[in-house]
Amino acid sequence: MADPGISIPGGSRSLGDFLQEELGRIKNVGLLRRLRILESPQTTHVEIDGRSLVNFSSNDYLGLANHPALKEAAMAEWDRAGFGSGASRLVCGTLAAHERLEEAISGFKRAEAALCFSSGYAAAMGTIPALCATDAVIILDKLCHACLVDASRLSGAHLRVFPHNDMEKLESHLRWARSKHPASRVLVVAESVYSMDGDIAPLREIVELKDRHGAWLFLDEAHGVGVLGAGGRGLAEESGVEGRVEIQMGTLGKALGAHGAYIAGSRCLREFLINRARSFIYSTAPPAPVAAAAAKAVELLAGPEGALLLQSLWKNIENLSAALGIPRPPSAIVPIIIGDESAAMQAGENLLASGFLAPAIRYPTVARGTARLRLTLSSAHSEQDITGLANVLRSPVAPSGVSSPSRA
Numbered sequence: 001m002a003d004p005g006i007s008i009p010g011g012s013r014s015l016g017d018f019l020q021e022e023l024g025r026i027k028n029v030g031l032l033r034r035l036r037i038l039e040s041p042q043t044t045h046v047e048i049d050g051r052s053l054v055n056f057s058s059n060d061y062l063g064l065a066n067h068p069a070l071k072e073a074a075m076a077e078w079d080r081a082g083f084g085s086g087a088s089r090l091v092c093g094t095l096a097a098h099e100r101l102e103e104a105i106s107g108f109k110r111a112e113a114a115l116c117f118s119s120g121y122a123a124a125m126g127t128i129p130a131l132c133a134t135d136a137v138i139i140l141d142k143l144c145h146a147c148l149v150d151a152s153r154l155s156g157a158h159l160r161v162f163p164h165n166d167m168e169k170l171e172s173h174l175r176w177a178r179s180k181h182p183a184s185r186v187l188v189v190a191e192s193v194y195s196m197d198g199d200i201a202p203l204r205e206i207v208e209l210k211d212r213h214g215a216w217l218f219l220d221e222a223h224g225v226g227v228l229g230a231g232g233r234g235l236a237e238e239s240g241v242e243g244r245v246e247i248q249m250g251t252l253g254k255a256l257g258a259h260g261a262y263i264a265g266s267r268c269l270r271e272f273l274i275n276r277a278r279s280f281i282y283s284t285a286p287p288a289p290v291a292a293a294a295a296k297a298v299e300l301l302a303g304p305e306g307a308l309l310l311q312s313l314w315k316n317i318e319n320l321s322a323a324l325g326i327p328r329p330p331s332a333i334v335p336i337i338i339g340d341e342s343a344a345m346q347a348g349e350n351l352l353a354s355g356f357l358a359p360a361i362r363y364p365t366v367a368r369g370t371a372r373l374r375l376t377l378s379s380a381h382s383e384q385d386i387t388g389l390a391n392v393l394r395s396p397v398a399p400s401g402v403s404s405p406s407r408a
């Protein structure tokens with residue numbers, strides 16, 4: 001069967017015909033995606049198509065996306081530095097706000113240094129190919145985010161994929177790399193929290209293995225920072241291996257409520273990326289107000305307010321799992337696996353009809369036949385929001401499969 005993402009352009013068809021045909025194909029297999037416009041700020045209660053919905057779909061885990069302190073920091077920076085940065089960081093776009101943000105991040109992450117990128121996607125695409133060329137080996141977890149996969153492919157390195165969280169297979173790939181490519185750099189790529197399953201990596205074991213085999217670790221903490229660890233620093237903190245992960249990536253647009261991403265590590269790593277990461281070198285610097293808002297978010301998270309926000313987030317995670325009768329998930333992401341793509345779409349529609357936003361996630365974001373509702377929790381959800389959602393999910397007309405939610 002034709003893969004909807006791939007096509008063979010037919011000779012002299014016009015672009016319009018080609019696009020129509022492709023869209024028809026995607027639609028026929030139930031995989032057409034559409035954009036929904038949010039008519040309100042990004043919070044737990046949003047407006048879409050004039051309807052008020054309780055939002056369980058955002059990655060704004062700490063309710064910072066619409067926090068007045070971030071807005072104030074952004075507006076003050078706008079007054080001081082203007083909005084557009086006008087050039088790439090290396091030309092004339094490096095502003096005080098960028099440097100302050102990077103200092104805030106390296107302090108927070110207890111790393112020597114940090115470098116910011118305009119997105120997590122750009123951070124991965126810049127960093128992985130800079131570190132690994134065709135002579136290197138990259139070993140990835142099967143469920144790694146698309147940007148990690150794309151970046152690894154772009155690098156041209158030898159790729160090996162291990163089944164999700166399978167440490168035996170990771171070790172056998174490491175052994176293979178060491179015997180077949182003894183002179184090569186070997187990079188292990190993993191996430192802390194897997195974005196569509198909400199489960200976490202066995203990080204201590206990964207660190208032991210990569211150390212034993214002389215490999216480096218690239219850890220994507222997109223859904224770990226602001227959620228895990230006593231100080232919200234992520235899984236590396238929670239696992240007590242902060243000093244042993246060479247390349248720590250995190251995003252500023254999820255729990256931190258702003259936009260962009262960072263790589264934290266050694267001073268040398270930062271300097272190397274400034275010289276080699278193409279998505280950093282050849283891209284306009286993020287706007288100063290965005291960097292200022294992100295720095296404020298890091299400051300909030302590191303302070304007493306951050307501790308309170310983390311506490312309420314975990315109380316909400318506890319409450320939802322209790323209300324659904326499932327074990328407490330290890331992160332703020334709760335997948336309700338449904339399986340069939342159309343059934344999952346229907347389940348999402350049913351929730352929507354009851355006033356809850358938790359869109360279905362399906363192929364190609366997750367494997368075929370593992371379509372799901374992806375619920376995400378925020379510190380800003382009220383008890384009422386959570387019991388309301390649980391009641392809909394447990395009701396007899398609830399989306400099929402929800403009576404026995406499972407986590408992949």
Ligand SMILES: *Cc1c(COP(=O)(O)O)cnc(C)c1O
Nearest residue numbers: 119120121145195222251253260
């Ligand atoms: C969201 C996400 C990214 C991409 O970050 P952006 O800043 O949104 O580009 C990378 N990795 C993971 C695991 C993510 O969930």
